[in-house]
Amino acid sequence: RLDADLGSDESGEGLLQNLWPTSVLNEPETLVPLQTWLCEELPQQSPIYPVENISDVPARVAASEITREKLFDVLRGAVPYQITVINSVWREEEDGTLLLGQKVVVVS
Numbered sequence: 001r002l003d004a005d006l007g008s009d010e011s012g013e014g015l016l017q018n019l020w021p022t023s024v025l026n027e028p029e030t031l032v033p034l035q036t037w038l039c040e041e042l043p044q045q046s047p048i049y050p051v052e053n054i055s056d057v058p059a060r061v062a063a064s065e066i067t068r069e070k071l072f073d074v075l076r077g078a079v080p081y082q083i084t085v086i087n088s089v090w091r092e093e094e095d096g097t098l099l100l101g102q103k104v105v106v107v108s
Contacts, residue, residue, distance in 0.1 A: 060087050067102055082107035 008014050018037055022030040049056055057065075064085040071083060089101030 060090060063087060063100060071104065
């Protein structure tokens with residue numbers, strides 16, 4: 001059905017060339033064909049970002065988004081969707097500890 005939905009290109013070749021049904025939770029081995037294909041097909045190059053970086057998102061933005069996500073998880077439908085988390089205190093201590101203070105702004 002996906003082939004019919006996606007159609008084909010001008011040469012008649014189906015647009016859906018590779019499909020890997022996966023269930024990481026129930027069958028993690030179903031990722032192997034996808035991993036193999038990615039390793040074979042993606043161009044090899046040096047990393048764009050330093051290897052030790054987990055993300056290209058600044059830490060302050062990530063901290064706000066993580067708190068916002070946790071608020072939605074805990075409060076479920078009880079919180080409006082217009083919610084913003086502002087980092088009001090961000091202090092890195094000498095021992096590597098982060099002192100973080102956040103304000104939650106809810107628009108109702």
